[in-house]
Amino acid sequence: xxxxxxxxxxxxxxxxxxxxxxxxxxxxxxxxxxxxxxxxxxxxxxxxxxxxxxxxxxxxxxxxxxxxxxxxxxxxxxxxxxxxxxxxxxxxxxxxxxxxxxxxxxxxxxxxxxxxxxxxxxxxxxxxxxxxxxxxxxxxxxxxxxxxxxxxxxxxxxxxxxxxxxxxxxxxxxxxxxxxxxxxxxxxxxxxxxxxxxxxxxxxxxxxxxxxxxxxxxxxxxxxxxxxxxxxxxxxxxxxxxxxxxxxxxxxxxxxxxxxxxxxxxxxxxxxxxxxxxxxxxxxxxxxxxxxxxxxxxxxxxxxxxxxxxxxxxxxxxxxxxxxxxxxxxxxxxxx
Numbered sequence: 001x002x003x004x005x006x007x008x009x010x011x012x013x014x015x016x017x018x019x020x021x022x023x024x025x026x027x028x029x030x031x032x033x034x035x036x037x038x039x040x041x042x043x044x045x046x047x048x049x050x051x052x053x054x055x056x057x058x059x060x061x062x063x064x065x066x067x068x069x070x071x072x073x074x075x076x077x078x079x080x081x082x083x084x085x086x087x088x089x090x091x092x093x094x095x096x097x098x099x100x101x102x103x104x105x106x107x108x109x110x111x112x113x114x115x116x117x118x119x120x121x122x123x124x125x126x127x128x129x130x131x132x133x134x135x136x137x138x139x140x141x142x143x144x145x146x147x148x149x150x151x152x153x154x155x156x157x158x159x160x161x162x163x164x165x166x167x168x169x170x171x172x173x174x175x176x177x178x179x180x181x182x183x184x185x186x187x188x189x190x191x192x193x194x195x196x197x198x199x200x201x202x203x204x205x206x207x208x209x210x211x212x213x214x215x216x217x218x219x220x221x222x223x224x225x226x227x228x229x230x231x232x233x234x235x236x237x238x239x240x241x242x243x244x245x246x247x248x249x250x251x252x253x254x255x256x257x258x259x260x261x262x263x264x265x266x267x268x269x270x271x272x273x274x275x276x277x278x279x280x281x282x283x284x285x286x287x288x289x290x291x292x293x294x295x296x297x298x299x300x301x302x303x304x305x306x307x308x309x310x311x312x313x314x315x316x317x318x319x320x321x322x323x324x325x326x327x328x329x330x331x332x333x334x335x336x
Contacts (some may be wrong), residue, residue, distance in 0.1 A: 002336070003055040003117035004315040009046035010323075012316040017055075020113065020121040022068035027124050029080070032136035034115035035059035036322045036332045037144060038169060038230070039254055044319050047256050050110050057334070058084040058108050060115025061130060061139030071124045079130040081139040082115065082122055083146070083288050084108035085278060089125070097282030100150075107278070116315060118336045128288055131296050137309075137333055138295055141302055144170055144331075145291035147252065148178045151276035153283065155224055155248035159183030164217065164242055165205075166235045167228035168196035170331045171252050173203045173305055175226050180204035181294045184224075188217070195307075195328040202304045223247050230254040237261045245269040252276055305331045312336040 007013035022028040034057040042048040043056065050056075064078040074080070087094050087102040094102050108114045108122065130139045148171060157163070163184045165175045168191035179187045181204075189200040190211040197208040209216035221244035229235040230253025239249045240261055249271060265271065279287035295302045307330045310318035315334055322332040 001118035022121045024069040026068040028066040029062040031062040031336045033140040035140045055113045055117045057114035057116030059143040061136045080127040081142045083126045100278040146279040146287040148174045149290045150279045150287045151250040151252045154274040155250045161223040162186045163224045164222040165189040165226045172228040176205040177203040226250045228252045249273040308332040
């Protein structure tokens with residue numbers, strides 16, 4: 001089969017590799033669609049090195065080909081989406097549904113084979129049936145939307161809240177979609193490129209403002225600020241300064257270096273901040289189930305986030321498009 005691997009800074013290699021066999025408790029999936037995530041771009045840029053023998057990709061959907069020993073309920077041909085966390089399933093975090101904090105967690109596509117491949121073996125406990133009426137490219141949007149759902153749950157986003165989203169990549173646009181689905185009254189999103197502004201409005205944002213226009217955010221302070229930029233940006237400090245006293249800040253951007261935050265402002269205004277990593281199962285609905293429901297409720301709104309589609313053989317071009325915002329990319333997907 002073909003699979004895509006990191007070949008070093010700004011280099012993606014597509015090469016042949018053996019088709020895996022599912023072990024006990026695993027299923028072999030035929031991957032149908034896999035998205036490129038912002039964290040994949042950190043790998044692409046050489047900021048998060050991973051083993052060159054591990055196929056990339058953790059936003060994927062496909063169909064069951066074969067089940068290993070002990071697997072029930074996933075017959076060949078079953079269409080599924082993957083919650084791409086391998087965990088111990090034994091520690092206190094796993095037993096309470098907070099498997100995202102398991103000390104032995106591994107995100108598929110980093111230190112275990114991922115979905116930028118024609119086939120991948122995954123634990124059966126990571127699978128969710130793909131809803132009737134949703135195709136594979138919508139299924140591959142569930143993972144990034146679940147990240148957003150988790151981040152909004154951690155700051156208790158409530159109906160009627162005013163929300164500001166800093167950043168307008170995939171996660172920023174999806175935050176607009178999820179916040180509105182959860183009942184936010186106002187969602188303002190900052191953007192750098194015109195295509196991002198259009199995407200945010202299409203996803204449900206009530207207002208968009210240029211990222212460099214600080215005056216556009218002056219006025220009634222929001223209840224919740226969601227930081228989605230990460231990297232080395234100053235947006236976390238900006239978020240703390242923007243939110244109302246007693247407000248909440250959700251940190252979804254992946255920071256690759258230390259950043260400064262005014263701790264005195266946080267203390268005097270009792271600003272609550274919550275870092276968020278992946279997704280959990282501690283609520284009545286898991287974050288994946290909630291995300292599936294949001295996409296199922298308005299599939300074409302979700303589909304509008306997808307801007308580019310490439311075959312697996314062109315994975316290098318797919319990463320180039322995802323990294324180059326002049327290509328007008330939001331979500332780039334690869335079709336093995």
